[in-house]
Amino acid sequence: MAQYAVIVVAAGKGERFGGAENKVFAKVDGRAMFLRSLEAFVNRDDVCQTILVVSPADDQQVRDKFGANLGFMGVQLATGGAERSDSVFNALADVRDDADYVAIHDAARPCISQTLIDTLFAEAPKSGAVIPAAPIFGTLKQIGESGVVESTVSRVDLWEAQTPQVFKRSLIREAYDKRGDFEGTPTDDAQLVEALNHPVSVVESNFTNIKITGKSDLVLANAIIRTLPKSAPKSPLSPFEEAQW
Template structure:
């Protein structure tokens, strides 16, 4: 079984969120969003390390308000950089040598099934690079700055990238040695090395929280996520309870 180090970037200022507080601290069914996300990984036998990257501005508050809980969960805290990519690079420098794979997952994607986590971990162990993604189904329009349609974009072969994105430790570390300007996800850096990234079909329920309205959607969705079968379960109700 491959061992996985998990990096959860949570240093974003949340400028698109439209609220004063960083969106990771919003409550989701009684818990902060980021705690819900971290719990997706802290209980897994194949995860050997979990790090959360926070902004320098949030560091003291995170330590004071959540330091005890994070310590109990075994989550390390890393100070982020000016961009998401720089934040991930900071955490990569602290990844344990025990890890075979490194997983990067957005702190604001708490609607993640353990079934999907296992699938992308397995694919990364097999191919060296894997990520969740979802095929685009809607009609895409390129719109000008004046708000006018310029063209309809063919959607054939277009997928929306999600996280987790998982890579061999050495591959991701090499990818992050390069230029980090204009980087929107980890797979982009790995692609720049000429490495193929295997896509594991995701699910529209793997929502990234970008606005206050998303919280209500996530709260409604989270209980509908597929659960893995318990070991030895052979009846339709034999599902795990997390």
């Protein structure tokens, strides 16, 4: 069985979410958002390592409030950087050599389903690089600086990339080692792999794998997560409230 290391990125500023606290601490169905994202992976037999990336500003809070939970779940901590790509780069340095593949997931996507993870993990050995994405059905407008519509953009062949994005370990390390050659700031991990001219496969997802950006997204996320099948945890449970499954 192929083994996967999972990096959950929770080091973003979440400025669009608002509030003094990082959005990843916001609760989804009674649990911190980032814990929900971690729980999707920690009890899988094909996951050999789970790394949570947090910003230096949040590190002490995570250790103080959630340290026992993360210990029960076998989660390692890594320090985030100035940009998302810096955070992933830092975590990649801690990925174990026995991991065949690396899955990189946004902590702000707590509604990821086991079915989607299964499909991505099954595809990764075939292509070496696979991402979930959802076709765009709405009408897209390009807006100018004056706030006026400049054009209507064709949505044909346009898909919205999601996470977890899964790559062969050696491939994603090479991509990040060469990120200095990338012009601009990559907005997802697949961009760096694409820059190596390596094909990236796509598994069709949908918008239930929502990325929580604003507070209004919590309402939808709460509704979605309650519809997901719940499996019994294989690991011990923490006695603390935050560790209740």
